[in-house]
Amino acid sequence: MNRVATGESRSLARPDPLGLALFAVGAVALAGLPFVVFKMNRIVPGVPLDFGAALPSRLAVPCLLVCALSAAAAVAGRSAWLRLVTALGGLAAVAAAAAAAADRLTPPGNLVFRIAPGAGCWLLLACAALLAVDAAMQLRPGPIARVLGLVICLGATGMAFSRGVFDDLSIMREYAVHAHRFAAEALRHLELAFGSLAAAVAFALPLGLMCHRLPSLRAPTLSLLNVVQTIPSIALFGILMAPLAALSAAVPLAAKLGIEGIGAAPAVVALFLYSLLPIVANTALGLQRVSPAAIEAARGMGLTEGQILRGIELPLALPAILAGIRIVLIQNIGLTTIAALIGAGGLGTFVFQGIGQTAIDLVLLGALPTVALAVASGVLLDALIESIDRSRA
Amino acid sequence: MIEIERLTKAYGGTTVVDEVSFTVERGSITVVVGTSGSGKSTLLRMINRLVEPSAGRVRIDGRDTAKEPAHLLRRRIGYVIQGNGLFPHRTVAQNVATVPRLLGWDETRIAVRVRELLELLQLDPRDYADKFPHQLSGGQQQRVGVARALAAEPAVVLMDEPFGALDPIIRAKAQQDLLEVRRRYGTTVVVVTHDMDEAFRLGDRVAVMSRGRVLQYDRPAALLTRPADPFVTQLTGVADRALRLLSLRRAAEVATASSPSDPPIGNTARVREDASLRDVLSELLWSGSPAAAVVDAEGRTLGWLTVAAILAQARAS
Ligand SMILES: Nc1ncnc2c1ncn2[C@@H]1O[C@H](COP(=O)(O)OP(=O)(O)OP(=O)(O)O)[C@@H](O)[C@H]1O
Ligand SMILES: [Mg+2]
Numbered sequence: 001m002n003r004v005a006t007g008e009s010r011s012l013a014r015p016d017p018l019g020l021a022l023f024a025v026g027a028v029a030l031a032g033l034p035f036v037v038f039k040m041n042r043i044v045p046g047v048p049l050d051f052g053a054a055l056p057s058r059l060a061v062p063c064l065l066v067c068a069l070s071a072a073a074a075v076a077g078r079s080a081w082l083r084l085v086t087a088l089g090g091l092a093a094v095a096a097a098a099a100a101a102a103d104r105l106t107p108p109g110n111l112v113f114r115i116a117p118g119a120g121c122w123l124l125l126a127c128a129a130l131l132a133v134d135a136a137m138q139l140r141p142g143p144i145a146r147v148l149g150l151v152i153c154l155g156a157t158g159m160a161f162s163r164g165v166f167d168d169l170s171i172m173r174e175y176a177v178h179a180h181r182f183a184a185e186a187l188r189h190l191e192l193a194f195g196s197l198a199a200a201v202a203f204a205l206p207l208g209l210m211c212h213r214l215p216s217l218r219a220p221t222l223s224l225l226n227v228v229q230t231i232p233s234i235a236l237f238g239i240l241m242a243p244l245a246a247l248s249a250a251v252p253l254a255a256k257l258g259i260e261g262i263g264a265a266p267a268v269v270a271l272f273l274y275s276l277l278p279i280v281a282n283t284a285l286g287l288q289r290v291s292p293a294a295i296e297a298a299r300g301m302g303l304t305e306g307q308i309l310r311g312i313e314l315p316l317a318l319p320a321i322l323a324g325i326r327i328v329l330i331q332n333i334g335l336t337t338i339a340a341l342i343g344a345g346g347l348g349t350f351v352f353q354g355i356g357q358t359a360i361d362l363v364l365l366g367a368l369p370t371v372a373l374a375v376a377s378g379v380l381l382d383a384l385i386e387s388i389d390r391s392r393a
Numbered sequence: 394m395i396e397i398e399r400l401t402k403a404y405g406g407t408t409v410v411d412e413v414s415f416t417v418e419r420g421s422i423t424v425v426v427g428t429s430g431s432g433k434s435t436l437l438r439m440i441n442r443l444v445e446p447s448a449g450r451v452r453i454d455g456r457d458t459a460k461e462p463a464h465l466l467r468r469r470i471g472y473v474i475q476g477n478g479l480f481p482h483r484t485v486a487q488n489v490a491t492v493p494r495l496l497g498w499d500e501t502r503i504a505v506r507v508r509e510l511l512e513l514l515q516l517d518p519r520d521y522a523d524k525f526p527h528q529l530s531g532g533q534q535q536r537v538g539v540a541r542a543l544a545a546e547p548a549v550v551l552m553d554e555p556f557g558a559l560d561p562i563i564r565a566k567a568q569q570d571l572l573e574v575r576r577r578y579g580t581t582v583v584v585v586t587h588d589m590d591e592a593f594r595l596g597d598r599v600a601v602m603s604r605g606r607v608l609q610y611d612r613p614a615a616l617l618t619r620p621a622d623p624f625v626t627q628l629t630g631v632a633d634r635a636l637r638l639l640s641l642r643r644a645a646e647v648a649t650a651s652s653p654s655d656p657p658i659g660n661t662a663r664v665r666e667d668a669s670l671r672d673v674l675s676e677l678l679w680s681g682s683p684a685a686a687v688v689d690a691e692g693r694t695l696g697w698l699t700v701a702a703i704l705a706q707a708r709a710s
Contacts, residue, residue: 297478300443301492301541302468315482 018134019074019083026071026127030064033120036101042114042170042359051120054101066093067124074131084135091128094121095160102168116170116361143383143390150379170361171368178350178365186369189346192339193332196268200275200328205321207276208283209309218284225277233270233335237342240266267344271335275328279321286320287313319385326381333374337366394419395440395549395581400449402435410435411605412449417598419454419548420579422571424592426628427602433585436602437551440583441470453549468492471542471550471580475557477534479526485511485537486522492545510540513577514570532563536570543574552584556591568594589629593637601625614641635707640671642706648687648696661686666695674703 034048035055051060070083070090077083102115117125141149166172175182211218231239245261247254259265290313298308314321340348347366354362395417402410410432417423425433438444440451442463451458458466479488486507493503511518514536526534535556542550556567568591574580586592592599593613600610601624609621617634620626629637645666662685664673673685677700684699 291478291481293474293476293478294480295478296443297472297474297538297541298480298491300441300467300472300474300478302464302466302495303491304464307495312480 015075016077019071019077019131022127022131023071023075026067026124029120029123029127030067033123034118035120036098036105037116037118038105039114039116039170041112042174042361043357046114046116048118049101049105051097054105055097056104059097059100059104063093063097066090070128070131080135080138084132084139087128087131087135091125091132092156094124094128096165097121099166099169102166102170106168111173114170114173114361115168143387146379146383150376154376171364174350174354174359174361174365178362181349182365185345185347185349188344189333189336189348189370189373192264192267192271192336192344192346193329196271197275197325197329197332199268200272200279201325203272204276204279205283208280208321209287211280211284212287222277222281222284225280228273229277233274233338234341236270236273237266237339240269241342244269262343264344266342267336267339271332271339274331274335278324278327278331280324282320282324282327283317286317289320290316319388322381322385322388326378326385329377329381330374333370333377337370394454395583396452397436397440398450398452400436400439400451401447402432402439402444403447409605410439413602413605413607414449415598415600415607415610417581417583419581420575421597422575422582422584422595423598423600424596425583425585425600425602426587426589426592428628429587431602432605433602434553437553437583437585440549440551441467441472443467443472468495468545469547469549471545471547473538473542473550473552473555475554477526477538479534479537479541481526484523484525485516485529486518488526488537489541489544491541496545498545506544506546507540510543513574514540516540532559532567535559535563535567539567539570539574543578543580546578547580549581550583552582554585554587557587564591571595593641601628614638617641636671639674639703639707640669642670644668644670644673644685644687644698645689645695647702647706648698661697663688664698666690670698670703670706673698674700677703 030051033050035051035053036049037046038049039046055063066086066089070086073083073086077086098117098121105115106113136149139145160166161172167176207221211221228236241261244259244266248260248265249255294312294316295308298312303311336344336346337348337351340346340352347370350366351363352366354360354364354366397416398414399412400410400414401408401412413436415423425436427433435444439446440453440458442458446459453470480491483491489507489510490503493506498506507522508518511521516533516536521529521533521537526537529537535558539552539555542552552571555571556564559567571582571584572595575582584591584595586595596613598610599613599616601608601616601622603622603624609616609625611619611621616625616629617638620629643666644664647670648666662676662680662682664676664685664687666687666689668676668687673687677683677685677698684697687695687698689695
């Protein structure tokens with residue numbers, strides 16, 4: 001009740017500070033920065049076009065109106081719902097305007113010209129997204145509402161893509177060229193990130209339990225894992241290449257299983273190693289926080305040690321353990337991108353190809369889905385953690 | 394019945410419980426008192442083998458507790474620890490059902506028992522069964538802890554400062570509950586406390602501990618009239634020991650024994666038969682009446698008590 005009240009009291013008298021700041025950034029982006037960039041082909045530097053030049057007024061005016069509406073709601077709006085809906089409207093309007101500009105600027109049948117979103121467009125999208133997130137947080141959605149919101153956003157975006165709304169934009173042009181590999185690389189990305197996560201959970205949970213039960217092991221284990229965590233990812237990928245190549249050469253079975261100095265094997269090993277610290281540390285911490293009185297009472301009532309672990313300690317430590325898994329999942333989704341450097345595949349392939357070809361659109365084709373994946377995983381795990389917390393609160 | 398024989402616990406070189414022996418009769422309440430660190434909790438925890446004794450033995454209803462796997466022994470003994478130790482991720486009903494579940498009771502029997510216990514401890518099952526511990530007040534949590542310890546109908550219940558965290562009113566209420574439990578189920582209870590008033594109110598017997606030894610194991614009145622050690626006198630208090638003694642005697646037992654045959658002249662107060670002499674004296678001083686009529690539940694007069702008759706009972710004898 002309290003929170004709603006503070007949300008409501010952001011009234012006309014006091015403009016919302018975040019709304020005001022984002023309004024200023026958005027206005028500058030719209031007026032002073034290129035909305036789209038027109039390129040003769042995918043690698044040459046392009047010609048910046050501002051909002052007015054990119055769109056005819058019959059399209060520009062409705063888009064501007066929606067943006068003005070969401071800005072007004074953001075600065076002076078009373079209801080979080082109004083702010084959320086107008087922010088999402090602004091987001092859709094800017095995206096649609098970029099798509100429309102691309103459609104208009106591309107001659108029919110031309111596959112060489114590239115129309116990329118410009119700095120202004122990206123900034124506007126970012127402002128609208130921030131406003132939407134801020135408004136959504138004010139509504140304090142429960143876990144189910146969050147997952148639902150995520151599904152709706154992903155569904156709407158997916159629908160827009162599948163209908164070809166953005167097909168004339170440069171990133172989708174890159175997609176069209178690489179479509180035959182995109183799904184496979186995306187799947188590979190998920191396999192690497194989740195596979196190493198699963199292996200890490202299987203190993204780190206018992207290790208965390210051990211650290212909790214044997215306090216003398218705790219400090220050395222955690223500091224060793226800390227050292228692993230500080231090795232830069234590229235260096236760790238490199239360090240692992242030599243021993244794995246040697247293993248593959250020495251043990252025929254290893255080679256048969258696909259263990260090589262480059263490719264998936266060093267990537268999975270490195271991601272696995274990076275995953276250990278957050279899960280081990282959080283498991284040990286979560287177990288440590290379980291009330292000693294509850295454990296003593298359980299023992300005093302005749303629960304066996306196994307029953308105490310399964311029935312009392314693990315359930316009570318679960319939110320902390322899941323928080324560790326959340327960190328690792330998002331970290332893995334990001335780091336997997338870099339694993340493409342050693343031939344592991346995944347969405348990072350597009351990023352590094354794009355860098356090699358100075359084709360920024362190809363870089364984005366790899367990077368944007370990675371970000372979306374990380375955000376979606378974060379929302380889902382947060383919802384899971386909160387639903388567990390709520391069932392006790 | 395609990396028979397404790399030369400029970401000893403040593404950690405390294407220090408003996409924290411030293412050859413303690415006493416017997417707790419079936420259906421009675423024994424209170425263990427003593428200064429902090431005197432070994433009360435250790436003694437209690439050796440009874441259900443949360444602490445393994447260094448020497449000596451414990452027999453419950455004739456069976457040596459060392460001859461049974463510890464976790465099975467503990468399922469037969471109720472245990473209440475200070476700060477209640479409720480499981481925060483389980484509801485009140487689930488908490489109370491812990492030991493019956495371990496023992497494999499069927500669900501209907503568990504549900505009936507949980508309801509019965511919550512009602513006994515005055516927690517309406519409709520309101521409280523599905524609440525989580527943190528939604529309850531400290532006193533309610535404490536009562537759930539007691540209900541949980543009683544759930545599997547244990548013949549023996551051990552309580553370590555069970556009412557420590559409660560305010561005086563709730564505490565008195567919880568003590569009443571415990572006496573009611575003992576009356577209804579005939580449970581044998583061992584309670585550790587720091588509070589001498591609590592010890593005198595609850596205890597059929599009181600064990601006074603100091604530095605790992607039991608200095609005296611006796612009826613509460615005997616601690617006052619025949620202390621075995623200066624420490625016992627110090628612990629029970631010198632200033633109000635006469636009043637303490639009065640608080641241990643029921644009005645009815647004295648009134649029927651030493652009552653004058655004729656009703657005294659003047660205004661008389663009326664007191665219930667189960668009031669303590671201390672309460673009757675207080676009533677007489679307050680009202681200025683020379684005598685009080687002691688009446689039973691139906692209002693029949695059982696006898697008379699005068700100030701002089703009460704004062705005669707307060708003398709060390
Ligand atoms: N596991 C242990 N290891 C070593 N010493 C212990 C251990 N447990 C208890 N002690 C010592 O034994 C003595 C008695 O402890 P105990 O907990 O039985 O005291 P207590 O009478 O219950 O005190 P309190 O009233 O403060 O609860 C204390 O001096 C304590 O330090
Ligand atoms: Mg103690």
